[in-house]
Amino acid sequence: MQRRSFFHWASAMLSGAYLALLAVPGVGFLTEPFRRKSKSSKSRKLVRVKDLEVGVPRRVVLRDQRTDAWTKYAEGTIGAVWVVRTGESQVDVFSVVCPHLGCPVDYVAEEKQFFCPCHAASYAANGTTIAGPQKRGLDRLESKIESVGGEPWVSIVFAKFEPGILEQVPLV
Numbered sequence: 001m002q003r004r005s006f007f008h009w010a011s012a013m014l015s016g017a018y019l020a021l022l023a024v025p026g027v028g029f030l031t032e033p034f035r036r037k038s039k040s041s042k043s044r045k046l047v048r049v050k051d052l053e054v055g056v057p058r059r060v061v062l063r064d065q066r067t068d069a070w071t072k073y074a075e076g077t078i079g080a081v082w083v084v085r086t087g088e089s090q091v092d093v094f095s096v097v098c099p100h101l102g103c104p105v106d107y108v109a110e111e112k113q114f115f116c117p118c119h120a121a122s123y124a125a126n127g128t129t130i131a132g133p134q135k136r137g138l139d140r141l142e143s144k145i146e147s148v149g150g151e152p153w154v155s156i157v158f159a160k161f162e163p164g165i166l167e168q169v170p171l172v
């Protein structure tokens with residue numbers, strides 16, 4: 001190999017190695033959202049069962065770190081749920097978001113009903129529709145009671161759902 005050819009070859013090799021080194025963090029950055037594990041299916045510890053009164057819904061706010069594609073935000077409120085203790089060790093957990101068009105649902109203790117002030121939707125304490133324009137009852141979240149440090153806690157898998165339709169379809 002001639003000296004000039006050797007320098008061309010060596011220069012091309014060094015440039016290739018340099019570009020490959022630069023590409024590694026770039027590819028990692030671009031593919032990060034696809035490699036990230038979904039937080040939506042994680043179980044979240046919510047409230048101790050002993051802190052819930054049977055038949056009295058309690059609103060619980062959820063906090064977590066929110067991530068949109070490449071941006072991570074500081075921890076903040078990601079949503080809220082209504083927890084209804086229905087027995088010694090049974091609970092129902094509902095989204096606070098009205099399945100009509102997404103306004104927050106309140107609980108009216110005197111009437112033992114959930115109520116949405118936006119278009120006057122009302123729901124029974126078990127989440128079923130009483131009256132209003134909505135096409136389905138309150139969205140029920142997957143929940144269970146598990147022991148944490150020897151105490152029963154309610155834990156849930158948090159999700160948000162498509163408003164305005166008949167079925168409860170999670171938003172992704």
Ligand code: FES
Pocket residue numbers: 098099100101102103116117118119120121132133134
């Ligand atoms: S958003 Fe709740 S009734 Fe319309």
